[in-house]
Amino acid sequence: MPSSRPEPALLRVLAGESLDPPPVWLMRQAGRYLPEYRALRAKSGSFLEFCYNPGAAAEATLQPITRFGLDAAILFSDILVVADGLGAKVEFREGEGPVLEPLTPESLGRLKIARMQKYLEPVYEAVQRVRAALDPARALIGFAGAPWTVACYLAEGMGSRDFAAAKAWMWGKPESFEALIELLTLATIEHLSRQLEAGADCVQLFDSWAGVLPSEEFRGFVVAPTREIVRGVKQRHPNARIIGFPRGAGAMLEAYAHETGVDAVGLDYAVPLEKGRALQKRLAVQGNLDPVLLQVGGAAMQGRIRAIRAAFSGKPHIFNLGHGVLPATPPEHVAALVAAVRADP
Amino acid sequence: MPSSRPEPALLRVLAGESLDPPPVWLMRQAGRYLPEYRALRAKSGSFLEFCYNPGAAAEATLQPITRFGLDAAILFSDILVVADGLGAKVEFREGEGPVLEPLTPESLGRLKIARMQKYLEPVYEAVQRVRAALDPARALIGFAGAPWTVACYLAEGMGSRDFAAAKAWMWGKPESFEALIELLTLATIEHLSRQLEAGADCVQLFDSWAGVLPSEEFRGFVVAPTREIVRGVKQRHPNARIIGFPRGAGAMLEAYAHETGVDAVGLDYAVPLEKGRALQKRLAVQGNLDPVLLQVGGAAMQGRIRAIRAAFSGKPHIFNLGHGVLPATPPEHVAALVAAVRADP
Numbered sequence: 228m229p230s231s232r233p234e235p236a237l238l239r240v241l242a243g244e245s246l247d248p249p250p251v252w253l254m255r256q257a258g259r260y261l262p263e264y265r266a267l268r269a270k271s272g273s274f275l276e277f278c279y280n281p282g283a284a285a286e287a288t289l290q291p292i293t294r295f296g297l298d299a300a301i302l303f304s305d306i307l308v309v310a311d312g313l314g315a316k317v318e319f320r321e322g323e324g325p326v327l328e329p330l331t332p333e334s335l336g337r338l339k340i341a342r343m344q345k346y347l348e349p350v351y352e353a354v355q356r357v358r359a360a361l362d363p364a365r366a367l368i369g370f371a372g373a374p375w376t377v378a379c380y381l382a383e384g385m386g387s388r389d390f391a392a393a394k395a396w397m398w399g400k401p402e403s404f405e406a407l408i409e410l411l412t413l414a415t416i417e418h419l420s421r422q423l424e425a426g427a428d429c430v431q432l433f434d435s436w437a438g439v440l441p442s443e444e445f446r447g448f449v450v451a452p453t454r455e456i457v458r459g460v461k462q463r464h465p466n467a468r469i470i471g472f473p474r475g476a477g478a479m480l481e482a483y484a485h486e487t488g489v490d491a492v493g494l495d496y497a498v499p500l501e502k503g504r505a506l507q508k509r510l511a512v513q514g515n516l517d518p519v520l521l522q523v524g525g526a527a528m529q530g531r532i533r534a535i536r537a538a539f540s541g542k543p544h545i546f547n548l549g550h551g552v553l554p555a556t557p558p559e560h561v562a563a564l565v566a567a568v569r570a571d572p
Numbered sequence: 573m574p575s576s577r578p579e580p581a582l583l584r585v586l587a588g589e590s591l592d593p594p595p596v597w598l599m600r601q602a603g604r605y606l607p608e609y610r611a612l613r614a615k616s617g618s619f620l621e622f623c624y625n626p627g628a629a630a631e632a633t634l635q636p637i638t639r640f641g642l643d644a645a646i647l648f649s650d651i652l653v654v655a656d657g658l659g660a661k662v663e664f665r666e667g668e669g670p671v672l673e674p675l676t677p678e679s680l681g682r683l684k685i686a687r688m689q690k691y692l693e694p695v696y697e698a699v700q701r702v703r704a705a706l707d708p709a710r711a712l713i714g715f716a717g718a719p720w721t722v723a724c725y726l727a728e729g730m731g732s733r734d735f736a737a738a739k740a741w742m743w744g745k746p747e748s749f750e751a752l753i754e755l756l757t758l759a760t761i762e763h764l765s766r767q768l769e770a771g772a773d774c775v776q777l778f779d780s781w782a783g784v785l786p787s788e789e790f791r792g793f794v795v796a797p798t799r800e801i802v803r804g805v806k807q808r809h810p811n812a813r814i815i816g817f818p819r820g821a822g823a824m825l826e827a828y829a830h831e832t833g834v835d836a837v838g839l840d841y842a843v844p845l846e847k848g849r850a851l852q853k854r855l856a857v858q859g860n861l862d863p864v865l866l867q868v869g870g871a872a873m874q875g876r877i878r879a880i881r882a883a884f885s886g887k888p889h890i891f892n893l894g895h896g897v898l899p900a901t902p903p904e905h906v907a908a909l910v911a912a913v914r915a916d917p
Binding site: 386388389390391394395398399401438439440441442445475476477478479480496497498499500502517518519520522523525527528531549550553555 | 731733734735736739740743744746783784785786787790820821822823824825841842843844845847862863864865867868870872873876894895898900
């Protein structure tokens with residue numbers, strides 16, 4: 228980074244500084260709850276075409292920064308672009324979420340990293356465009372889905388409640404499942420590194436389904452691949468900072484925070500504040516307002532924002548939600564959140 | 573209980589004894605994975621009509637005992653019969669799960685405990701029939717959904733991922749939400765007590781959505797109502813034993829186990845064995861094989877059964893799954909599980 232560039236607050240916290248007020252951004256801060264997003268989205272084709280349109284993705288990324296002055300932009304994209312780039316057949320149906328042709332041990336050979344490297348060029352171009360347009364004092368976050376979470380979508384073909392297809396593969400055909408996780412690990416290292424090369428200041432790894440594994444498999448398929456990704460990315464980019472978000476990790480959160488090498492751990496809204504506070508001895512924490520409180524707004528939201536700030540103050544903290552912004556969220560509530568996070572305590 | 577009746581193993585463990593092998597039963601042990609259940613179900617009308625047919629409900633309850641010789645029967649019923657009995661409009665659609673006309677703060681007055689008391693008579697008659705037919709050496713378990721979980725279904729009208737309607741009510745109209753939880757608490761005390769009066773040997777409280785609350789609300793809407801239910805049931809039935817199952821409680825599991833007064837805590841499959849072992853210092857634990865491992869069967873299942881037995885042996889333990897039996901489970905795997913739990917270690 229050129230020395231003339233002011234260091235974004237988010238990066239200072241990821242390097243171990245404590246800032247008051249803390250930097251603030253929100254998972255899914257770009258998206259359907261914003262009228263300007265809906266207008267932009269209406270002009271393009273499928274959801275994936277939109278993600279692969281560098282101009283549209285860059286504009287969607289910047290919209291919440293323009294409106295709310297958040298401390299960081301996160302690339303507008305999806306955790307399934309890696310699966311799509313590798314050659315899985317991914318489709319987004321309106322109101323239904325992603326639908327994939329389920330991958331099986333037999334069709335695993337269909338996935339190719341070389342294909343992904345070419346296929347995702349427009350994503351990296353979007354990163355470049357955002358970095359060129361974004362205020363240098365604000366950070367740009369790249370991201371990817373973690374291997375276990377992407378494997379769930381590949382095996383299930385869609386969202387799931389019991390993850391029976393993914394787990395049946397994991398337990399029933401362990402060798403090919405390990406091969407799948409290893410392939411996704413390498414693809415994730417590549418995808419995150421390319422975003423860093425294109426201008427992302429740091430990256431976040433989303434493990435949305437980390438919470439559905441028994442502890443032994445959590446170690447094998449969440450902690451171990453994350454550690455490998457952190458090591459692989461830092462080998463290529465020694466100064467890279469990585470935020471890990473193991474949603475629903477529950478009793479395994481400490482193992483994740485302490486054994487993967489991430490620079491910060493994202494806390495879901497169920498993580499008790501005192502537990503997050505204990506983690507701050509070793510690394511930065513990010514979170515963890517319930518997104519429904521952002522949707523509700525008012526005194527209930529204000530009170531919880533103060534409680535979160537108080538719990539994490541004096542140690543490295545990035546203010547965020549404990550899950551993504553909900554589509555029914557009034558944009559004014561986001562403005563009120565940002566003001567409350569930056570107000571004197 | 574007449575002194576001539578042998579005390580069922582499940583009740584001995586709930587009273588603090590350690591048994592080797594441990595008693596074994598499975599959540600959702602009666603149901604669609606059994607051909608005899610599908611044959612019985614095909615003869616009746618809607619799912620709720622089936623639950624309210626004492627003969628059919630009793631027969632479904634006894635089927636897995638006849639086939640597998642499990643240590644306990646659990647009444648065939650549903651956690652939403654309380655909501656239905658209170659006057660909410662509940663419907664089960666084939667393959668979709670329950671659909672309710674969503675309850676709002678304005679329509680809360682529609683729910684009446686007096687209505688439920690009459691409406692659920694056939695459920696208590698089913699309990700009587702099962703108790704009369706069941707081997708006295710086996711326990712009969714009654715059950716109910718916990719107030720937070722039932723409130724989620726009432727507010728959402730169906731299953732949900734973000735629980736925005738339930739939480740928006742909780743945070744946006746706290747007084748009427750507390751009134752709803754209090755009403756459900758009283759209804760649950762009544763429903764569990766009536767099952768005990770009809771012949772259930774103990775009861776289980778299912779809090780399926782306990783894991784989606786921030787810790788403060790977990791204390792207010794999971795721990796507090798559970799404590800009130802335990803106190804209320806034990807006031808009417810001083811010898812009653814109560815198993816609590818706060819699915820997904822994560823970091824709040826200890827608070828639940830230690831502060832509610834339950835005699836045993838059900839562990840979901842994500843609870844690390846060493847964490848369950850620590851809880852056994854104060855109460856019995858139940859669990860916690862991943863139901864997908866039961867579906868997969870074979871060496872993977874056998875290995876994990878041995879690990880669970882070893883982790884919990886020498887202290888009070890009830891062998892069970894960490895969630896309900898999946899519909900695709902081969903019945904022979906259940907027989908193999910029971911044999912493995914009862915085999916010499």
